[in-house]
Amino acid sequence: MPTWCVCTRLWAAGGSIWPGDARPFNNTNPSRWSLFFEGAKDTFPLIVGAVPFGIIFGALADTAGLSFGAAMGMSLFVFAGSAQFVALGLAASGTPWPMIVVTTFVVNLRHLLYSATMVPFYKNLPHAWKMLLAFGLTDETFAVAVTRYGKHDGVTGKRYYNLGSMVFMYLNWNLCTLIGLTAGKTFPEISRWGLDFAMPATFIGIVIPYLVTRPMWAAVITAGIVSIAAHDLPHKLGLMLAALAGVTAGMVCENLFCERKKEK
């Protein structure tokens, strides 16, 4: 099954995130602005998860020894939540910057899948659009946009839908970082409220719809076990090892099932 198909099915299974946007018989294409706002609206559930995440990021920056400018610069120019958190943890333990950049690469490698999935949808866009949408290809915007692109409803200009999701995520992420940076000074204990649970909560919500096939279960269980076993490895290498182990387990399991079907 092609990857976009998997993703589309998964997100369609999420259901209620995309209410009322099936227009099989419309003869008036929605305007750019209505597509833009539709994209922003459909991103809302993921924004809810990102709000505490962003505030905590800003609030923890000072404790991790990052300056205001470095923390804000990350949200403005890097725009990658989990990588920013990992960088924060590494900076706190005094990791040199080249190692943080390498780790960012490792943590963000998954976005290669996202862009691979988007290639057919972005194919005919002007270069500036490709660059703009690539910059905003976060977990959240990818998840929302790929579903809209995959819907065969004849609507044109879905780039504006994608843009709406991206702009909403971007503004929210930077506003929350700013709030965290300023509120972190006023309420230093904000980082101990445990709002950091918002990240695993959001990610669990994203992973659950994937768990419909046995190879997916194999991938997730393997990744989980290895992530604990390899947790002590330096520079978050355990994350990459766990991810690779999970992907390998999924592929092996898939091949085993295919073999068995052939034998029958």
Add this chain to the structure above:
Amino acid sequence: MFGIGLQLSEIYMVAGMAAVTFGIRYILFPVSGRMQFPKWLEKGLGYVPPAVLTAIIVPSVLIPDGKTLDINLDNPYLIGAIAACITGAIFKNLLLTIVVSMVIFLVAQWAFAMG
């Protein structure tokens, strides 16, 4: 520099992070149309998101302080994660999963702190 206190090493760090992140997200588009992924790689990439996200979730839930494994029911992160799994599996609604598990997590944390 404008009183935001950026050190030189921090500028390198942010610039480097921005470059690799954008690079990963963009690299496939300039060559798009001219290349095709091998089948096995395409299959493998399909497992990347759940595998990576799980590898982020599990340690942050079971090793909340970053050092010691805590598989006990007085670990509010574990309670919250179980709540997220149950809510997600039953209702298949992302917003509901996030909100319900956050509330249960915060209540559990408050209750355990009270003793």
